Amino acid sequence: MIDKRLLKEMPQAKVMVWKQVFMQWLGMLSNIGMVFLFANIFVEMFQDTLTLRNLMLCAIGVILMIIVRMLTSMQASRYSYRASCDVKNHLRQRIYEKLLELKNSYTQHIATSELVQLSVEGVDQLETYFGRYLPQFFYSMLAPLTLFLILVWLDWRSSLVLLVCVPLIPLSIIAVQKFAKKLLSKYWTSYASLGDSFLENLQGLTTLKIYQADGYKHEEMNKEAETFRRITMKVLTMQLNSVSVMDLIAYGGAAIGSIVAMIAYRNGSISLFAVISIVLLSSEFFIPLRLLGSFFHIAMNGIAASAKIFRLLDIPLQEEAKCTLSDEPVVMQLSHVTFAYDQQRVVLQDVSLNVLVNSFVSIVGESGSGKSTIAKLCCGFASDYQGSITVQGIERSSLADASFYKKVMYVTHKPTIIKGSVRENLRMGNPLASDEALWKVLQDVCIADFLQEQDGLDTMLEEGGQNLSGGQRQRLAMARALLADREVYIFDEATSNIDMESEDAILQLIHRLKKEKTVLLITHRLSSVVDSDCIYVMEKGSCVEQGTHEELRRQNGVYERMFKQQQTLEQFYKEQTV
Numbered sequence: 001m002i003d004k005r006l007l008k009e010m011p012q013a014k015v016m017v018w019k020q021v022f023m024q025w026l027g028m029l030s031n032i033g034m035v036f037l038f039a040n041i042f043v044e045m046f047q048d049t050l051t052l053r054n055l056m057l058c059a060i061g062v063i064l065m066i067i068v069r070m071l072t073s074m075q076a077s078r079y080s081y082r083a084s085c086d087v088k089n090h091l092r093q094r095i096y097e098k099l100l101e102l103k104n105s106y107t108q109h110i111a112t113s114e115l116v117q118l119s120v121e122g123v124d125q126l127e128t129y130f131g132r133y134l135p136q137f138f139y140s141m142l143a144p145l146t147l148f149l150i151l152v153w154l155d156w157r158s159s160l161v162l163l164v165c166v167p168l169i170p171l172s173i174i175a176v177q178k179f180a181k182k183l184l185s186k187y188w189t190s191y192a193s194l195g196d197s198f199l200e201n202l203q204g205l206t207t208l209k210i211y212q213a214d215g216y217k218h219e220e221m222n223k224e225a226e227t228f229r230r231i232t233m234k235v236l237t238m239q240l241n242s243v244s245v246m247d248l249i250a251y252g253g254a255a256i257g258s259i260v261a262m263i264a265y266r267n268g269s270i271s272l273f274a275v276i277s278i279v280l281l282s283s284e285f286f287i288p289l290r291l292l293g294s295f296f297h298i299a300m301n302g303i304a305a306s307a308k309i310f311r312l313l314d315i316p317l318q319e320e321a322k323c324t325l326s327d328e329p330v331v332m333q334l335s336h337v338t339f340a341y342d343q344q345r346v347v348l349q350d351v352s353l354n355v356l357v358n359s360f361v362s363i364v365g366e367s368g369s370g371k372s373t374i375a376k377l378c379c380g381f382a383s384d385y386q387g388s389i390t391v392q393g394i395e396r397s398s399l400a401d402a403s404f405y406k407k408v409m410y411v412t413h414k415p416t417i418i419k420g421s422v423r424e425n426l427r428m429g430n431p432l433a434s435d436e437a438l439w440k441v442l443q444d445v446c447i448a449d450f451l452q453e454q455d456g457l458d459t460m461l462e463e464g465g466q467n468l469s470g471g472q473r474q475r476l477a478m479a480r481a482l483l484a485d486r487e488v489y490i491f492d493e494a495t496s497n498i499d500m501e502s503e504d505a506i507l508q509l510i511h512r513l514k515k516e517k518t519v520l521l522i523t524h525r526l527s528s529v530v531d532s533d534c535i536y537v538m539e540k541g542s543c544v545e546q547g548t549h550e551e552l553r554r555q556n557g558v559y560e561r562m563f564k565q566q567q568t569l570e571q572f573y574k575e576q577t578v
């Protein structure tokens with residue numbers, strides 16, 4: 001019922017919880033005082049001894065107690081709010097920091113949609129746990145004991161009966177908890193999976209429509225939604241049933257305690273004041289625990305969410321890479337590298353490759369042969385490879401990313417365009433670049449004419465560059481990368497969406513780059529690698545051939561076969577377009 005780790009993680013919120021408990025306890029004392037004053041008035045009325053002075057004094061006392069109760073209740077709400085805020089801020093901050101630490105690899109551990117659900121709704125559930133459930137938990141231990149210690153002086157028998165009945169409520173909660181834990185874990189899994197499918201289907205709606213698979217996916221989602229509905233109904237049924245059981249125990253216990261007090265009064269062993277006070281206060285023994293029961297289910301939901309949050313926070317981090325590159329030119333070397341994404345299927349097998357200073361190196365091969373994986377490993381997206389990848393002789397896994405990216409630029413076929421103006425996007429590459437320099441590079445990548453027709457450098461780009469075509473996005477990303485003026489450029493199918501004419505222009509630009517930069521080019525188009533200092537040919541995760549274009553053609557192997565096939569295709573394309 002109490003998650004020790006959650007408490008330990010949130011020391012600030014813990015203090016707020018104790019303060020809230022204290023305020024609730026003061027409120028209860030004022031309630032007891034009020035009941036005693038009422039009981040006194042009743043007794044005096046019954047005995048016909050009530051004077052106006054006494055009535056006035058009691059009324060003033062009651063008003064004072066009401067004011068105390070109001071103030072303590074307001075203060076308790078304030079502490080509850082502060083505890084909630086602290087928990088939300090703290091947990092969301094921790095999740096955010098963890099994601100920054102995990103960097104790109106977070107997707108290997110958790111789906112983005114689940115992450116959003118946990119950070120938003122999961123954390124909200126914990127707000128109730130700290131703001132309501134925990135204070136109520138401690139208060140509901142303190143309240144019956146305090147009442148017992150006060151009422152025992154009026155009648156020990158009924159006070160004892162009331163105190164003994166109180167633990168029946170937590171017992172019923174514990175019984176429900178065993179069942180609830182499993183059920184809530186299933187509930188969260190089903191919720192996250194539904195969210196996942198929803199997001200995926202929404203993002204891929206156009207593709208689903210094209211393949212007319214939207215109906216099928218609709219049905220699939222309906223089934224998932226039905227599973228989620230069922231499990232939600234089970235959770236609600238469990239909650240309602242347990243609330244009914246708790247009501248029975250609470251009102252039953254209060255009734256038994258009152259009956260015992262009344263019998264004692266009839267036998268003459270306690271006073272009228274005592275019986276009235278006990279009857280009026282008997283329900284106070286149970287109300288705190290009964291209220292705890294109603295927060296319990298939301299709190300359990302919060303604990304189930306926290307288990308998932310902690311699983312994310314506990315993902316071990318790879319040791320912080322601290323080495324930095326020197327001012328020396330960058331040489332990258334892969335030596336006998338073997339790598340698997342999922343430990344089951346090896347995607348790179350004993351690959352060795354050198355990218356020397358100011359060289360133009362290309363990697364070619366069929367789709368899925370492992371070309372992009374080589375680039376990703378060089379850029380540090382994963383470090384659990386076997387063999388060695390060194391940059392300036394430093395193992396890549398020990399090299400700080402910031403230092404690496406100061407010298408190396410990685411341009412992928414799926415560039416990220418940030419919402420904002422073209423100028424803002426380009427200046428990510430070089431914040432000091434003048435407008436003239438920006439236009440120059442835009443001309444180089446053949447997108448200047450298009451932008452001139454729009455708002456020039458002030459053209460606003462939507463999130464992810466949605467208002468650009470795939471090719472325009474690639475050109476813009478290429479321009480941004482060129483502005484960054486790095487020592488080494490890794491181009492991974494960076495022109496895959498660009499029409500042939502513009503692609504030729506950009507490839508010429510890349511070829512010009514090689515005079516002063518080191519270029520590693522990953523491409524399907526063999527005609528663009530002809531001038532390479534060295535071409536590596538990948539097949540099924542292994543590097544099967546390497547050499548210059550002429551050397552590889554002479555070998556008459558995989559490269560020669562692929563080259564001839566592409567020549568035939570390009571010839572065919574030219575004939576068709578003529």
Ligand SMILES: Nc1ncnc2c1ncn2[C@@H]1O[C@H](COP(=O)(O)OP(=O)(O)OP(=O)(O)O)[C@@H](O)[C@H]1O
Pocket residue numbers: 341342347365366367368369370371372373374
């Ligand atoms: N994130 C990933 N998780 C698991 N397997 C992956 C992942 N990325 C790639 N793979 C697998 O690794 C293999 C090599 O992929 P890679 O992207 O390196 O090939 P490629 O030669 O660049 O292909 P293409 O030319 O089509 O881009 C493929 O079989 C692919 O299924």
